[in-house]
Amino acid sequence: MSARTIRVLIVDDVPESRDNVEKLLRFEGDIEVVAKAARGQEGIDLAMRLQPDVILMDINMPDMDGITATTEITSRLPTAGVIMMSVQDEPDLLRRAMLAGAREFLSKPFSLEELITAVRHVSRLAQQVQRPVVTASPNGTAPRPSDVGLAKIISVIGNKGGVGRSVIATNVAMAIRQLTNKQVALIDASLNFGDVGVMMNVAKSKTFSDITVQPHQLDRELLDDVLVTHSSGIRLLLAPATPQESETVSVELLRAAVSVLSKTVDYIVVDTRPGFDDMMLALMDQSDKLLLVLTMEMSAIKDTRQFLEIAELLGYPEEKITLVLNRFNNYSGIPVGDIAENLKREIEFRVPNDPAVVLRSVNEGSPLTSSQPESRFSAEINRLTSTLVQEHLDESEIVSKNGHRSNNLVLRLRTVLGHG
Ligand SMILES: Nc1ncnc2c1ncn2[C@@H]1O[C@H](COP(=O)(O)OP(=O)(O)O)[C@@H](O)[C@H]1O
Ligand SMILES: [Mg+2]
The missing domain is CATH 3.40.50.300 (P-loop containing nucleotide triphosphate hydrolases)
Structure with missing residues (x-):
């Protein structure tokens, strides 16, 4: 299989956190960190410019928090796969992150395996979503894949x-x-x-x-x-x-x-x-x-x-x-x-x-x-x-x-x- 590289953007205000995540991902052949941002607005700008497959977004940042930035990104770039990162594991934060359009939630600290699984999962999802949109046929019924019979x-x-x-x-x-x-x-x-x-x-x-x-x-x-x-x-x-x-x-x-x-x-x-x-x-x-x-x-x-x-x-x-x-x-x-x-x-x-x-x-x-x-x-x-x-x-x-x-x-x- 000719696996495409998963392009990742990291948005986190703490330099060590950004570097840590980048280091963790360094050894994965199919994942490439294309940019890092320290602020929400910078994250939005980079996302628009670079159109990464996956965005690792810190939830707590000064100026603009990760949820606001995610709302902005997913409304302008609906295919972006955002993974929210947070130290708190509160149900309400999770709910707000998901409603903002995040597809995954990682609680800090997370393991290498959790990180990679989340990145691959979200990128697969994003790829599926990027498929051409299927339109309904004139009589209102959905088109069926060609390999299914009449059941x-x-x-x-x-x-x-x-x-x-x-x-x-x-x-x-x-x-x-x-x-x-x-x-x-x-x-x-x-x-x-x-x-x-x-x-x-x-x-x-x-x-x-x-x-x-x-x-x-x-x-x-x-x-x-x-x-x-x-x-x-x-x-x-x-x-x-x-x-x-x-x-x-x-x-x-x-x-x-x-x-x-x-x-x-x-x-x-x-x-x-x-x-x-x-x-x-x-x-x-x-x-x-x-x-x-x-x-x-x-x-x-x-x-x-x-x-x-x-x-x-x-x-x-x-x-x-x-x-x-x-x-x-x-x-x-x-x-x-x-x-x-x-x-x-x-x-x-x-x-x-x-x-x-x-x-x-x-x-x-x-x-x-x-x-x-x-x-x-x-x-x-x-x-x-x-x-x-x-x-x-x-x-x-x-x-x-x-x-x-x-x-x-x-x-x-x-x-x-x-x-x-
Ligand atoms: N309508 C219902 N009323 C009461 N209990 C239910 C009802 N539907 C499911 N359950 C209970 O919930 C349990 C989980 O259901 P299950 O069908 O196994 O969930 P899932 O397949 O989504 O994981 C069942 O074992 C059953 O006891
Ligand atoms: Mg079941």
């Missing part, structure tokens, strides 16, 4: 751990299967800590790491060998059993698996892990729909807002993302209206908080949409699922007008849903 691909994402991605992914997959009786696949792309197997009560079985061929060699039969069929009929592609094994799963392999499956099933639901690495970005590109899960916690709301900003830079049409507020309750202290206003988006789906029932279903490995279809939890998941299925139906109709997709599917789904 509707739904990825359940969230920028923060524990918000309920896995619970929602397993329940939505189950609801789609029950509602449509079509072919449904559920992929566990939360590779390090995959929970789908446990939540669907499948004992030891084949996983991603049993795929031994190169991604480009993966075909329907080879994939079939590692899929596990759940008692509901859902086809599961499970995460490897250990984090070591999951290291062997590449971006290309996940991409190939989604691509092959999209030509054989009707719906693909993907459970994911937090963060925006290359794998997540590739998956999000392949997806038709992103279910963005958040809870009523300040931190989850902040992460969601950050994600929506990134999605906009990536050129995703607004309708590609559906917000799903999980663990909805009336005691969080933050009214839903305020959350929606903060995110400048409607929050159409609110999955109720029901700790006892959900916990039990997770422990029994039996999704609620199947074991307790009458629960309030299941009712909301079913409402969400009906919308997803209906959208697929409408899209199928557009495709079928162009002669690519059979009208039978449309008619059948209409019947199942009672719209025809």
Whole structure:
């Protein structure tokens, strides 16, 4: 691979801090410090002139603080990857830094490894954002990458751990299967800590790491060998059993698996892990729909807002993302209206908080949409699922007008849903 050099600007008022960071980065062949600034304004000027990939910004500086400088830089240079550096690790500072457009936060003192990981991560993100912006096609649907088939691909994402991605992914997959009786696949792309197997009560079985061929060699039969069929009929592609094994799963392999499956099933639901690495970005590109899960916690709301900003830079049409507020309750202290206003988006789906029932279903490995279809939890998941299925139906109709997709599917789904 011909890796491009990552060009870094350091902005810090303390000379020793600037020099230290520069020294730390000196031995990394792919990273070059192109300039150093001692003041916020100088940092802005240098950023505009040199257009670095990554800006390491101190938060506390005289004259102009790092947050003000970051706001200015990211509004004029939206692709700049700012990493905020601070001695304090206060949640409020973190929140303000992120809202100003910073993509990472480093607490001083940080290790060489933390620094380098952050620089590489942010530069990758910046490169993705610099891609040409995709525009929606005239009929309002997003263009699809050429390697995906006709399945509707739904990825359940969230920028923060524990918000309920896995619970929602397993329940939505189950609801789609029950509602449509079509072919449904559920992929566990939360590779390090995959929970789908446990939540669907499948004992030891084949996983991603049993795929031994190169991604480009993966075909329907080879994939079939590692899929596990759940008692509901859902086809599961499970995460490897250990984090070591999951290291062997590449971006290309996940991409190939989604691509092959999209030509054989009707719906693909993907459970994911937090963060925006290359794998997540590739998956999000392949997806038709992103279910963005958040809870009523300040931190989850902040992460969601950050994600929506990134999605906009990536050129995703607004309708590609559906917000799903999980663990909805009336005691969080933050009214839903305020959350929606903060995110400048409607929050159409609110999955109720029901700790006892959900916990039990997770422990029994039996999704609620199947074991307790009458629960309030299941009712909301079913409402969400009906919308997803209906959208697929409408899209199928557009495709079928162009002669690519059979009208039978449309008619059948209409019947199942009672719209025809
Ligand atoms: N709607 C809900 N009501 C109550 N508890 C929930 C709900 N959704 C998720 N949980 C709890 O939160 C835990 C974490 O959910 P999980 O789906 O594993 O999160 P993630 O995949 O985003 O890390 C679950 O084990 C479950 O006990
Ligand atoms: Mg999970």
